[in-house]
Amino acid sequence: MGIASVIFILLVAAASWLFARNIMRVRRNILLGKDVIINDRRSERWAVMARVALGQSKMVVRPVAGFLHIIVYAGFVIINIEVLEIIIDGIFGTHRVLSFLGGFYDFLIGSFEWLALGVWVACAIFLVRRYIIKLKRFMMKELDGWPRTDATLILCTEIALMSAFLLMNAADVTLQNMGAEHYVEAGAYPISGPLASLLGLSTASSSTLILIERVCWWFHIIGILAFLNYLPYSKHLHILLAFPNTWYSKLGPKTEVANMERVTGEVKSMLDPGIAPPEMAAPRQVAGHEVTDRFGAKDVFDLSWKSLMDAYSCTECGRCTSECPANITGKLLSPRKIMMDTRDRLEEVGRTIDTKGKWEDDGKSLHTRITEEELWACTTCNACTQACPVNIDPVNIIMEMRRYLVMEESRTRPALTSMFNNVENNGAPWAFGPDKRLDWTQQ
Numbered sequence: 516m517g518i519a520s521v522i523f524i525l526l527v528a529a530a531s532w533l534f535a536r537n538i539m540r541v542r543r544n545i546l547l548g549k550d551v552i553i554n555d556r557r558s559e560r561w562a563v564m565a566r567v568a569l570g571q572s573k574m575v576v577r578p579v580a581g582f583l584h585i586i587v588y589a590g591f592v593i594i595n596i597e598v599l600e601i602i603i604d605g606i607f608g609t610h611r612v613l614s615f616l617g618g619f620y621d622f623l624i625g626s627f628e629w630l631a632l633g634v635w636v637a638c639a640i641f642l643v644r645r646y647i648i649k650l651k652r653f654m655m656k657e658l659d660g661w662p663r664t665d666a667t668l669i670l671c672t673e674i675a676l677m678s679a680f681l682l683m684n685a686a687d688v689t690l691q692n693m694g695a696e697h698y699v700e701a702g703a704y705p706i707s708g709p710l711a712s713l714l715g716l717s718t719a720s721s722s723t724l725i726l727i728e729r730v731c732w733w734f735h736i737i738g739i740l741a742f743l744n745y746l747p748y749s750k751h752l753h754i755l756l757a758f759p760n761t762w763y764s765k766l767g768p769k770t771e772v773a774n775m776e777r778v779t780g781e782v783k784s785m786l787d788p789g790i791a792p793p794e795m796a797a798p799r800q801v802a803g804h805e806v807t808d809r810f811g812a813k814d815v816f817d818l819s820w821k822s823l824m825d826a827y828s829c830t831e832c833g834r835c836t837s838e839c840p841a842n843i844t845g846k847l848l849s850p851r852k853i854m855m856d857t858r859d860r861l862e863e864v865g866r867t868i869d870t871k872g873k874w875e876d877d878g879k880s881l882h883t884r885i886t887e888e889e890l891w892a893c894t895t896c897n898a899c900t901q902a903c904p905v906n907i908d909p910v911n912i913i914m915e916m917r918r919y920l921v922m923e924e925s926r927t928r929p930a931l932t933s934m935f936n937n938v939e940n941n942g943a944p945w946a947f948g949p950d951k952r953l954d955w956t957q958q
């Protein structure tokens with residue numbers, strides 16, 4: 516086994532280990548949330564996942580972006596099948612080991628090349644939409660800094676990877692045509708063939724061509740391994756999480772608000788003295804820290820693991836915000852920011868656990884990042900959940916945080932105070948006592 520093969524094996528092993536470690540960290544963070552059991556209507560769930568995550572059904576609601584996204588997605592999945600060949604070649608020092616597939620191999624390589632070109636063009640158009648056309652949803656304040664850099668970095672990396680793939684094939688097909696040793700004649704090259712002519716590669720020496728082919732080959736595989744390990748730190752984690760996240764989608768009516776069991780139990784016991792009031796739930800142990808059961812959500816520990824998975828699955832596409840009536844009418848609320856803030860807070864908590872070995876209260880919470888003004892601007896219309904291409908539910912987080920403000924902090928909007936008082940005093944939102952309810956019949 517040559518030195519190149521040994522380096523390759525060590526590289527793949529190290530990248531795989533690091534990736535597994537990062538994914539376990541994300542999993543640990545998601546499981547900091549409250550436990551909820553979601554395993555009903557399983558066949559419906561598989562259908563939703565196939566339709567929304569695999570079939571990208573909600574992406575194509577906006578046809579241009581949807582079509583381009585499908586190309587990038589298909590390119591990402593299908594071109595990476597080629598990684599299988601790269602790994603075998605890298606380990607055993609072979610070249611185009613799958614070429615025994617004959618005509619099917621030609622078809623595969625030809626398709627990969629068309630897809631690579633498609634991904635290249637789609638990413639370039641995505642950059643134009645962001646930086647030349649400047650679509651409003653990509654220019655919002657919440658994307659300033661790292662989120663915008665993250666998006667740009669990944670689009671440029673895709674372009675670089677596809678360029679390396681096509682240049683590698685261009686050098687390879689030229690070497691094949693020259694009858695160079697080791698470069699077996701295999702594959703069809705509908706894009707890199709003309710590219711080789713365009714670049715005048717046939718006039719280059721075989722050593723130059725081998726250098727180009729090898730550099731691009733290593734760049735391609737190192738780029739893919741680096742991309743894999745970058746995913747857990749990026750919004751591009753949605754490539755993986757879109758699948759479980761859609762499987763665990765809310766299947767009932769979008770506007771349905773879950774009752775709090777404790778409150779329901781207390782109301783039942785008030786109405787029927789035979790029913791005992793509910794017991795306080797015992798505190799949970801989370802990362803070496805005791806978390807008391809509370810009304811609503813103060814911090815990430817009070818949200819369900821599904822809401823935390825939602826936060827990690829957000830693609831930051833801004834479709835929710837662009838449909839949000841509160842945002843459209845100039846309110847501070849952006850459902851995309853709610854998801855980004857939740858994920859950033861979760862990451863912050865995760866980093867503390869990593870450095871200190873357990874969670875220690877840092878005096879901050881979700882409410883440090885998300886203001887009351889944002890929370891109360893929500894009309895709970897659910898236009899955001901309808902628009903989201905990966906079935907994220909920002910409204911659930913908003914409602915849980917509002918519940919905390921009202922039920923634990925007694926903080927509400929002045930416009931709602933009289934309604935709450937009326938419910939408490941009159942058993943109805945209106946300013947009339949129960950004895951006045953039938954007065955209207957006397958008019």
Ligand code: SF4
Nearest residue numbers: 839893894896897899
């Ligand atoms: S439910 Fe709230 S956050 Fe979602 S679109 Fe409606 S107003 Fe905006």
Ligand code: SF4
Nearest residue numbers: 829830832833835903
């Ligand atoms: S919540 Fe959904 S629609 Fe909103 S930015 Fe995230 S992925 Fe896009």
